[in-house]
Amino acid sequence: MEQKRSDIIANQIEELIFEGAFRDGTRLDEVQLSERFSVSRTPVREALLRLAQSGLVEHLPRRGVFVRQPGPIALMEMFEVMAELEASAAGFAASRMSDAAIQELKDVNLRCTAAVEENDTDKYYRENEQFHAILYREAGNSFLEQECLRLQRRLQPFRRTQLRLRGRLKQSMREHEQIVSALEAGDAQQAATAIRAHVAVQGEKFHHLMASLKTAAE
Amino acid sequence: MEQKRSDIIANQIEELIFEGAFRDGTRLDEVQLSERFSVSRTPVREALLRLAQSGLVEHLPRRGVFVRQPGPIALMEMFEVMAELEASAAGFAASRMSDAAIQELKDVNLRCTAAVEENDTDKYYRENEQFHAILYREAGNSFLEQECLRLQRRLQPFRRTQLRLRGRLKQSMREHEQIVSALEAGDAQQAATAIRAHVAVQGEKFHHLMASLKTAAE
DNA sequence: AGTCAACTTTTTGTATACAAGAATGTGATC
DNA sequence: GATCACATTCTTGTATACAAAAAGTTGACT
Structure with a gap:
């Protein structure tokens, strides 16, 4: 089964968070991430929304998504x-x-x-x-x-x-x-x-x- | 707190599924839905991806999303x-x-x-x-x-x-x-x-x- | 100096455009 | 008539463009 890029990116971002590459509360910039992964904002956005659903990050409308390490x-x-x-x-x-x-x-x-x-x-x-x-x-x-x-x-x-x-x-x-x-x-x-x-x-x-x-x- | 359109649409689609407006196995067409709600495909897509995460629909890559009523x-x-x-x-x-x-x-x-x-x-x-x-x-x-x-x-x-x-x-x-x-x-x-x-x-x-x-x- | 307001910049949310894979239809061959 | 190859059409996935809201900045006024 072929995976789509947004899925791969979601996993990679997840990995980065698990590894502690982003501190708690860090804002995950869509543009930065899209440059990092050499894709457009769209798949990054989809990945972030997915992570928000899983509770790994918090999505504040019109504000951005923030890493939420559990306390x-x-x-x-x-x-x-x-x-x-x-x-x-x-x-x-x-x-x-x-x-x-x-x-x-x-x-x-x-x-x-x-x-x-x-x-x-x-x-x-x-x-x-x-x-x-x-x-x-x-x-x-x-x-x-x-x-x-x-x-x-x-x-x-x-x-x-x-x-x-x-x-x-x-x-x-x-x-x-x-x-x-x-x-x-x-x-x-x-x-x-x-x-x-x-x-x-x-x-x-x-x-x-x-x-x-x-x-x-x- | 201001809600974004994709959230509203996700809830509306969810409601439609709960009401039984879509039979089990129905493919939810992005274009049709975007016309129905008078928005572009983007927020519809985000809504569908969200519903897929919650398990209400199944998302088959490059195929589409399908209603999955639990048996x-x-x-x-x-x-x-x-x-x-x-x-x-x-x-x-x-x-x-x-x-x-x-x-x-x-x-x-x-x-x-x-x-x-x-x-x-x-x-x-x-x-x-x-x-x-x-x-x-x-x-x-x-x-x-x-x-x-x-x-x-x-x-x-x-x-x-x-x-x-x-x-x-x-x-x-x-x-x-x-x-x-x-x-x-x-x-x-x-x-x-x-x-x-x-x-x-x-x-x-x-x-x-x-x-x-x-x-x-x- | 501090505060507040208007302006600028940045960033998110949405629309549209384009690319590529899947589905469908047509015609040729057996 | 059935099946397979090829071409066309449709639909999804991604890129880009635009709109609107938030953040940041500058500067006037107290």
Whole structure:
């Protein structure tokens, strides 16, 4: 499927924001961006409007669009909702997922363990994402799946820093195993509780997240 | 705040789709629409791209945008997610909401009861929406609140038909009261369960929803 | 010096023009 | 009659042009 330029540009601008190339509150100038990407204002505008819809930037009519990095409170809120969505997904999956899918989760966990032993954060990150993606899929509700993926994508840059915490990888692994156990037992309640704890930002993770916000703002 | 034309047009097209002016799968022609609203293609395009993001229409690159009325399965999925989101909101609200807010809910319920007695479906509908809006707000998570409002808005046209069910108003009222009781007791678990049952499409409601879909397709 | 108003510049929103891909129609061939 | 190649037409995507609103600037007046 051929992509149109405005889509590509939207992704590129998104990437730039994630990378922190634009500080919070920066106005994104249509002309500047169009020159940067060597296109006219039209595709840039479409890209910006799209990002505004996704909440990454704010569009003030007749004023321009401004980068809106989520503050500490907004981030906590988003993680809280992510935890709830994943809890719902896990709850459904507990009764809906197939044995084959459970095996899939176990396989991913094996690769996760390998990544932990190799201390390969990037690999762990990828496999971890896969783990969650399977869960969303097995909830048997593709609308929920899409919503989960959407929010996951939004939180991606912040989630990544979380894993850099010392010992976090091993802890995360143990949680994965608990989740699989609950799913295998078909215990919706426990699966939901386990994943809620897995996703939630609390304890050490909270401080780490706050610290990463400070550095990003500099 | 001054609105721009593309926003107004987006809302109007949305309204037209909700009203069923466009059948499922209809291609929305940019030129036709621009003539209809007496504007150029540009604002129409922006409006259509926005609607595509919200999922109301599908945008196939270089093909056009097509109305995507949710089918039975998609609808059930969306209601299921709505129930989960509201359950989460209610759960949080159980421990976070103030006494004043509980009183607010009770007041709304009084007006709901009045609407039931007067058999005023529209009034009931408005007050019911208010009831849920208060709940979203009192979850103490504005991101969750926004997500709830977004999905509620999306399901609005289908929710409305649900209330036309015989005896549904009274049943709905009883459920509201149970929810308030649970919230007053600070019982997150029960509040979540109660609202899940309230929102979920099951039993009679399911058949009614299916029937409404058939008539809409004709 | 500070403030306010009129003017200039900049920037967004909309209209129009052009380019390129998709859909459609026609005719030739089997 | 069916199918395929080619040409035409239509529609989307992008560029450019223009209009109108906001921001910025200059200068008079207190």
